[in-house]
Amino acid sequence: MSGDPIITVDPSQPVPPYVQIRDQIADLVSTGGLAAGTRLPTVRQLAADLGLANGTVARAYQELEAAGQLETRRGGGTRVAPQAGGRRAAVVREHAHEFATTMRRLGVTAAEALAAVDQAFELGDSDRKDLTVISVQSE
Amino acid sequence: MSGDPIITVDPSQPVPPYVQIRDQIADLVSTGGLAAGTRLPTVRQLAADLGLANGTVARAYQELEAAGQLETRRGGGTRVAPQAGGRRAAVVREHAHEFATTMRRLGVTAAEALAAVDQAFELGDSDRKDLTVISVQSE
DNA sequence: TCCTTTGTATCAAGGACTTGATGCAAAGGT
DNA sequence: ACCTTTGCATCAAGTCCTTGATACAAAGGA
Numbered sequence: 465m466s467g468d469p470i471i472t473v474d475p476s477q478p479v480p481p482y483v484q485i486r487d488q489i490a491d492l493v494s495t496g497g498l499a500a501g502t503r504l505p506t507v508r509q510l511a512a513d514l515g516l517a518n519g520t521v522a523r524a525y526q527e528l529e530a531a532g533q534l535e536t537r538r539g540g541g542t543r544v545a546p547q548a549g550g551r552r553a554a555v556v557r558e559h560a561h562e563f564a565t566t567m568r569r570l571g572v573t574a575a576e577a578l579a580a581v582d583q584a585f586e587l588g589d590s591d592r593k594d595l596t597v598i599s600v601q602s603e
Numbered sequence: 604m605s606g607d608p609i610i611t612v613d614p615s616q617p618v619p620p621y622v623q624i625r626d627q628i629a630d631l632v633s634t635g636g637l638a639a640g641t642r643l644p645t646v647r648q649l650a651a652d653l654g655l656a657n658g659t660v661a662r663a664y665q666e667l668e669a670a671g672q673l674e675t676r677r678g679g680g681t682r683v684a685p686q687a688g689g690r691r692a693a694v695v696r697e698h699a700h701e702f703a704t705t706m707r708r709l710g711v712t713a714a715e716a717l718a719a720v721d722q723a724f725e726l727g728d729s730d731r732k733d734l735t736v737i738s739v740q741s742e
Numbered sequence: 743t744c745c746t747t748t749g750t751a752t753c754a755a756g757g758a759c760t761t762g763a764t765g766c767a768a769a770g771g772t
Numbered sequence: 773a774c775c776t777t778t779g780c781a782t783c784a785a786g787t788c789c790t791t792g793a794t795a796c797a798a799a800g801g802a
Contacts, residue, residue, distance in 0.1 A: 478758095480790060494709055506748060517792040522749065538749045539799030556711055556719050563702045564723035571634045572695055574724040578717055580695050584703035585713040617788095619760060645778060656762040661779065677779045678769030744802090751796075758789080763782100770777075 473514050481516060485524035493533045493548050494555050504534070504542045609644065612653050620655055624663035632672045632687050633694050643673070643681045 471488050473481045492498040504525070505513070511521045525542050528534040532551065536542040545551075567577040610627050612620045631637040643664070644652070650660045664681050667673040675681040706716040 482790075491708065496710070507750095508748075518749090519751095519793080520791060522751095523790090525749080536749060537799060538797065539747055541748065552709060552711075556706065556709060556715070557723070559702060559705055560716070560719035560723040561726070563698060564720055566698055567695065568724075569630060569634070570691060570695065574721065576695070577699070577724070578720060580699035581703055581717055581720055582713065584696070584699040585707075585716070587700070621760075646780095647778075657779090658763080658781095659761060661781095662760090664779080675779060676769060677767065678771095678777055680769095680778065745800100746802105747798100747800075749796105749798080752794090754792095756789105756791080758787105760787080761785085763784095765780105765782090767780075768778085770775100772774090772776100 471510065471514065473516070481514075482520050482523045482527075485510075485514075485521060486527055489524065489528055490531070490533055493528075493544055494552055496552070498544050500544050500546050500548050502544045504544070506541060610649065610653070612655070620653070621659050621662045621666075624649075624653075624660060625666050628663065628667055629670070629672060632667075632683055633691050635691070637683050639683050639685050639687050641683045643683070645680060 471485055473484050475481065477484065489498070489504070498504075504510075507518050507521045507525060511518045514521070525534060525536060529536050529542075529545075533545055533548050534542055535545045563581075564574075564577065567574075572580075609631075610624055612623050614620065616623065628637070628643070637643075643649070646657050646660045646664060650657045653660070664673060664675060668675050668681075672684055672687050673681055674684045702720075703713075703716065706713075711719075
């Protein structure tokens with residue numbers, strides 16, 4: 465039982481640690497890798513594991529709570545928000561909206577944009593970001 | 604001729620001036636608002652118009668050249684790259700690819716994603732959240 | 743209620759990024 | 773060839789962001 469590591473942070477990357485933490489958790493929550501109600505490591509725990517300050521982890525949790533993905537209670541820890549799973553649809557809509565907006569600004573028609581997305585799906589992915597290394601601690 | 608207001612910069616915005624300039628030009632080039640071969644204002648000219656330092660405008664031009672959108676020659680000015688117009692397709696593909704990758708990571712099927720994009724187009728522009736940041740540049 | 747757990751607020755230090763100014767180098771025009 | 777035009781390189785200063793440490797507040801358990 466290795467009290468597995470929770471999230472990985474690469475300090476050499478230009479994107480700041482608190483963003484790395486935030487995005488990794490956001491991905492997991494959105495994809496269902498972390499079910500609603502699942503308890504996350506405490507701020508101190510995760511900070512210690514990653515060798516960071518409490519405030520750094522706290523900031524990540526905070527922004528995720530503001531985004532509705534997490535729920536925190538002092539003394540009670542931090543958990544994945546109840547409807548967080550249901551947020552997937554919202555996340556999809558949001559991305560689609562942004563994509564559509566960009567396409568419109570480029571003067572691209574809906575048909576053209578749809579064709580491009582369709583093709584992108586068929587091509588499969590070339591640049592694969594390293595996915596998260598989270599292990600859920602259940603209790 | 605042409606005292607055309609090509610570019611505007613709003614210092615109050617959080618995004619730095621050189622990025623504002625870069626993105627505006629990138630948009631114009633992508634959409635064909637600036638045809639291939641079109642000569643842009645000189646670094647000094649644009650800097651003076653905007654009340655900025657030469658280096659600020661130069662940086663924007665530089666990054667655009669690195670991205671293949673512009674071509675510069677010392678003493679010869681800066682022009683829209685010959686195949687820049689043809690880049691629109693590349694830009695579209697790039698965005699579509701990024702969108703598709705995100706969708707896949709969310710476990711969204713192609714059909715579902717296409718439906719979302721289609722709907723986003725029908726809805727038109729409403730409010731713009733800034734949760735996700737999609738940047739245009741490659742490389 | 744008391745004590746522990748856990749998230750929050752604050753603030754100073756450090757670093758990264760952006761800007762501005764100036765001099766240099768290369769291309770163009772005559 | 774000469775001189776002008778125009779982009780590039782460099783470097784210091786200012787600003788903004790991020791981090792780390794510490795003290796505080798709220799919730800939970802016995």
